[in-house]
Amino acid sequence: MAGITDADFLNKVIPLGFDVATLGGYSLDSPTINASKMIIERGRKEFDFPLDEIFTHIENEANFIKSVHSAVKVSANVRATTPQPIIDAGNIESLDIVEINCHCRQKEIVDIGCGQEMLHREDLGDFISQIVDNVDSEVSVKIRANVEGVDTVEIATLIEDAGADYLHVDAMKKGVFEADWKLLSEICGNVNLKVIGNNSVNSKENLQKMIGTGVDGFSIARGVISGNLDFNIVNF
Numbered sequence: 118m119a120g121i122t123d124a125d126f127l128n129k130v131i132p133l134g135f136d137v138a139t140l141g142g143y144s145l146d147s148p149t150i151n152a153s154k155m156i157i158e159r160g161r162k163e164f165d166f167p168l169d170e171i172f173t174h175i176e177n178e179a180n181f182i183k184s185v186h187s188a189v190k191v192s193a194n195v196r197a198t199t200p201q202p203i204i205d206a207g208n209i210e211s212l213d214i215v216e217i218n219c220h221c222r223q224k225e226i227v228d229i230g231c232g233q234e235m236l237h238r239e240d241l242g243d244f245i246s247q248i249v250d251n252v253d254s255e256v257s258v259k260i261r262a263n264v265e266g267v268d269t270v271e272i273a274t275l276i277e278d279a280g281a282d283y284l285h286v287d288a289m290k291k292g293v294f295e296a297d298w299k300l301l302s303e304i305c306g307n308v309n310l311k312v313i314g315n316n317s318v319n320s321k322e323n324l325q326k327m328i329g330t331g332v333d334g335f336s337i338a339r340g341v342i343s344g345n346l347d348f349n350i351v352n353f
C-alpha cells in the first residue's frame with residue numbers, strides 16, 4: 118500500500134504469519150514520480166523518493182526486513198513507463214521479487230499509461246518478458262480484475278506466457294464488497310503459474326472462500342492496515 122507498507126510497518130506485521138512482504142508501491146522514473154507528486158498534492162498517501170535515491174532506498178528497506186526476518190521473501194511493487202527501471206529494481210540484491218504494478222487506478226498513473234492502463238498495452242507481454250529475461254529476482258505481475266475492456270483470464274494467460282513467476286490478482290468486482298471468487302477459480306483453472314489471490318481477506322470466512330478458489334497463496338492489504346489481524350492466517 119503506497120505510503121504505508123514500508124519496512125517498519127512490514128516488520129511489525131510479518132509475525133502474524135506472512136512469508137512474503139511487499140514494499141511499495143514505488144514510482145521508479147520521472148513520469149511516475151511526477152504522477153506520485155500530483156497524487157500527494159491532492160492529499161492521498163504515496164511514497165515520495167527522487168530518482169537518485171529510490172533504488173538505494175528499496176535496497177535498504179529490503180535489507181532491514183531481512184535483518185529482522187531472515188526467512189521472509191521481500192517483494193517490491195513498482196511502477197514505471199518502460200521496463201528498464203523495473204529491471205534495475207529486480208537486480209537489487211536483497212530483493213527476492215519485483216512486482217510490476219498493472220493495478221493502480223489513480224488517474225495520474227493511468228493517464229501516463231501505467232497501473233491498470235498497462236492491461237490495455239498491446240506490448241504488455243513483451244514489456245513483461247523483457248523484465249523476466251533481465252532480472253535476478255523472481256517476477257510478479259499485480260493486476261486488477263474486471264477492468265473495463267480487459268478479459269482478465271486472457272491477460273492471465275498472457276502473463277504466464279511472458280514468463281512471470283507470480284500472478285497477483287486483486288479480484289475486485291465493481292459494486293460487490295467481496296472478491297470475485299468465481300473469476301479467481303476460473304483463472305486458477307486456466308494457468309499454471311503461481312496465483313496469489315487478493316481482495317477482501319478480512320475474516321476467517323473470506324479466507325476460506327479465497328483458499329477454496331484454488332489460489333497458491335493470498336495477500337492482505339486493508340485487513341492488516343491497523344497492524345493486527347483478528348483472525349488466524351496460519352492454522353485456520
Ligand SMILES: Cc1cc2nc3c(=O)[nH]c(=O)nc-3n(C[C@H](O)[C@H](O)[C@H](O)COP(=O)(O)O)c2cc1C
Nearest residue numbers: 118119141142194220287316317318337338339340
Ligand atoms: C491506501 C492503499 C494504498 C494502496 N497502494 C497500493 C499500491 O501502491 N500498489 C498496489 O499494487 N496496490 C495498492 N493498494 C491495493 C491493495 O494492495 C489491495 O490490492 C486492495 O486494497 C485489495 O486488497 P484488500 O481487500 O486486502 O485490501 C492500496 C490499497 C490501499 C487501501
